[in-house]
Amino acid sequence: xxxxxxxxxxxxxxxxxxxxxxxxxxxxxxxxxPVQYPAGIIKEHLHTRAAAxxxxxxxxxxxxxxxxxxxxxxxxGALEALMPADILGLRRGRQRYALFTTADGGxxxxxxxxxxxxxxxxxxxxxCKDGDEAHLRAHLSEQCFIEPLRDHALIALQGPKAExxxxxxxxxxxxxRFMDVRTLSLFGDPCIVSRSGxxxxxxxxxxxxxxxxxxxxxxxxxxxxxxxxxxxxRDSLRLEAGLCLYGSDLDRTTTPVEAALEWAIAGPxxxxxPRAGGFPGAEAILTQIARGASRRRxxxxxxxxxxxxxxxxxxxxxxxxxxxGAVTSGGLGVSLGAPGAxxxxxxxxxxxxxxxxxxxxxxxxxxxxxQLPFVTLHYRRT
Amino acid sequence: xxxxTKDHEWLRLDGDVATVGITPFAQEKLGDLVFVELPGxxxxxxxxxxxxxxxxxxxxxxxxxxxxxxxxxxxxxxxxEPGLVNAAPIGDGWLFKMKLADMAELDGLLDEEAYQAIAx
Numbered sequence: 001x002x003x004x005x006x007x008x009x010x011x012x013x014x015x016x017x018x019x020x021x022x023x024x025x026x027x028x029x030x031x032x033x034p035v036q037y038p039a040g041i042i043k044e045h046l047h048t049r050a051a052a053x054x055x056x057x058x059x060x061x062x063x064x065x066x067x068x069x070x071x072x073x074x075x076x077g078a079l080e081a082l083m084p085a086d087i088l089g090l091r092r093g094r095q096r097y098a099l100f101t102t103a104d105g106g107x108x109x110x111x112x113x114x115x116x117x118x119x120x121x122x123x124x125x126x127x128c129k130d131g132d133e134a135h136l137r138a139h140l141s142e143q144c145f146i147e148p149l150r151d152h153a154l155i156a157l158q159g160p161k162a163e164x165x166x167x168x169x170x171x172x173x174x175x176x177r178f179m180d181v182r183t184l185s186l187f188g189d190p191c192i193v194s195r196s197g198x199x200x201x202x203x204x205x206x207x208x209x210x211x212x213x214x215x216x217x218x219x220x221x222x223x224x225x226x227x228x229x230x231x232x233x234r235d236s237l238r239l240e241a242g243l244c245l246y247g248s249d250l251d252r253t254t255t256p257v258e259a260a261l262e263w264a265i266a267g268p269x270x271x272x273x274p275r276a277g278g279f280p281g282a283e284a285i286l287t288q289i290a291r292g293a294s295r296r297r298x299x300x301x302x303x304x305x306x307x308x309x310x311x312x313x314x315x316x317x318x319x320x321x322x323x324x325g326a327v328t329s330g331g332l333g334v335s336l337g338a339p340g341a342x343x344x345x346x347x348x349x350x351x352x353x354x355x356x357x358x359x360x361x362x363x364x365x366x367x368x369x370x371q372l373p374f375v376t377l378h379y380r381r382t
Numbered sequence: 383x384x385x386x387t388k389d390h391e392w393l394r395l396d397g398d399v400a401t402v403g404i405t406p407f408a409q410e411k412l413g414d415l416v417f418v419e420l421p422g423x424x425x426x427x428x429x430x431x432x433x434x435x436x437x438x439x440x441x442x443x444x445x446x447x448x449x450x451x452x453x454x455x456x457x458x459x460x461x462x463e464p465g466l467v468n469a470a471p472i473g474d475g476w477l478f479k480m481k482l483a484d485m486a487e488l489d490g491l492l493d494e495e496a497y498q499a500i501a502x
Contacts, residue, residue, distance in 0.1 A: 024413075041439040042414040042465075232413070232439055305461075306417050307437055332416040332439055339417075361435070361442075 012058035013153040013210035017217055021228050028231060029126035031059040036230040044233035045334040048159045048199055049375075053229035053237075054220055055156040061129025062149040062207055065140065066119040075120055078143040079113065082135070084256065084279045086266035090115045095179045095194045097264055099256055100135060105284030106252035107259065108135065110244060114181040114194060119147075121181075121192060123154065123205070125246045153213035158203030158237075160378065161225040166193075166204055169219065173204065178379040187212050187219070198234065200241025200377045236334050242299060242342070242372030248310050249297060249328045249342060255281070257288040258344065260297045260372075265289065295325060296350045299372040300341040302358065302365055307331050307339040312358040314367070316349055324349045327358055333374050340374045341367065384472070385488065386497035387448045392472060393491060395482075402448060403476040404436065404467065407501040412438040415464035420456040420478055427451065427480070429487055434477050436467065449487040451480035 009032040018025065023034035034056065036044060047053055067075035076087040085098040092115045100108035109128040114121040124132045129148075136146045157166055167174050170184045176195040183190055189212045197203040208216055220226045235245065244250045250259055257265075268275045271286045302308045309330045313323040330341025341358070349356060352371050357364035384392045390408035394401045409415070417437040427433055427447040434445040456478045460466050467475035482488075492500070 035440070036413060040414045040468075042416075236439060306419065307442075309442075334439070 010059075012056055013213040014056040014058060014155075014217060017214050018056065018228070023228070023230060026231070029059055031126065033059060034228070034230040035232045037228050039227065041230070041232035041236065042334050044227065044229040045236050047227045048229055048233065048237055049201060049335050050159065051225040051227070052157055052159040052161040052165045052203075052223070053199070053233070054217060054226050055158065055229050055234055056153070056217075057156050057205070058153040058210075058213070059126040060154055061122070061124040061126065061132060062152055062154060063122045063124070063129075063133060063136065064116075064119045064145075064147040064149065065122060065136065066145040066147060068143055068145060072115070072118065072120075075140075075144050078140045079120060080269070080275065081278060082139055082280065084265040084269045084282070084285060085113065086268045086275075087113060087120070088275070089266075089268065092117045093181055095181045095196055099261065099264055100132065101256070101279055101281040101285065102252050103280045104252070105255040105281030105288070107246070107250045107254055107256060108132070108252065110246050110250055112194070112196065114192070116181065116183070116192065121207070127247060149207070151210045152207050153210050155206045155208065155213065155217060156197050156199075156203060157206070157220060157226070158197045158199040158201045160202060162201070162203045163380075165220055165223045165226050166206075168223065169216075176204075176380075178202075178381050187215055195380065198241075198243055199237040200243070200373060200375055201237075202378050202380045233334075236331055239329055239331060239340060239342070240333050240335055240374045241377060242374065244297075245329055254297075254344070255285055255288055255293060257285060257293045258295050258297065262289060292347065295344045295346045297328070297342055298345050298350050298352075299370040299374060300327065300330070300343055300356070300358070300367045301370045302339045302341065302367045304365055305339065306360060306365055308341045308358040308360055308365060308367060310341075310343075312341075312343075312360050314343060314345060314349075315357045315359065315364060318357055318364045324356065335375055342372065345369065383494075385448075385491035385493060387446065387491060388500060389446055390501065391445060391448045393448045395488070398482045398485065399454060399479055400449060400451070400482060401476050401479050402433070402445075404445060404471055405497070405501065406471050408443075409468045409471045409475075412436065412441075412443060414439055415467050418460045418464045418467065418477070420461065421453045423453050423456060425453045426483075427453065429490075436464070445477060447480065448491060449480070450483040452483070453478055454481050455479040
């Protein structure tokens, strides 16, 4: 019997640009994406924290949720039925981090929600976008139009020089604060720009029509402070910032409380509050908020030089057989010059400073539980 | 003259002592190295046994002994500076030296032409 041929990888609107810049392309979530450019992951990571990194994140899902009634509160209420977030209180021009939860209290996806005035804009993980769209259609179709954006790129510009680089094309971004969202014109096209990102640095995410994306990127790249950054550095940057990667640090078996994301469970949705519960898994999650969870996501600092990666089991001692948790993400903390990791640890062993052992290639390497993030965050809040 | 394995290790012979490292092709594929674990001096390894581990930002890769022998020296410089393997994989980025147990095993290695044919 003939071997089935693999389906072709999808391309973002910036595929030709990446190839032209000498990117090494790898499959990711069904797309052919740049993992690095000739500079390499380490230089790209350091450049982002020192200057401005340009990322193509067009593989992620962008969807608009629009109320059939024309009243945005109806769409907000509908979305609140799927997430423990305060969407009714999310003001126009603001963005918020949110979680789709499951009936067991696990996490279906993590996402960003923006209030665009007449609709909500959702940005979801690439690997989850088809499932998220189906989830929204299954629950919200009656009250909302669900409109996936099929012709838009998403570009992130992150780092201390990001504002200056983008302001050259849209000076009004200087007045934006962290988690603001605006519609502005770039190269004659209306774009949605948020002041947010996935690196721990100040930065922006720009949703632009696919046909204009390359023009925007080339224009930004003429600025010497802007360099193209691949998915390899994107991962090391977010790890240092203590941010979860869905599929590694978050999945259907992790609750928001176990994931140390209680802050994403909005006050108005908690026990005793006006809109308490009313989202999947509310009972399990609100019980965990009240009583504590049995395990917690923590930072881990290996004591040696060897990186400790996702999958490594964690132990209290060098020879005990019962693990107390597992590493879910890890690698080199490039800015730290030392390895860093995060993982889930049973509550009794999860306090900062606790010394645990990660089993790597048959050896038990000492690691210390620590707070996240590993680096100072530079969000422009004021 | 360098000899190679199909797993992208190179070997340079000096009497019965071989210097071993990974090839320019291998370092390029791996990307920036962040950690190198070398064998202990005195360790006796069979051909194709795991001799060392190199880790890039994204993943770990094993380095195999191209021939059987005893480790007589390791390159401490690459432990402190893994990037040296990327910068000079055939020069200063060497990994370890071993005293050969069986010179006949050299026949199983690839010459320059044979290696370049597979290093794609």
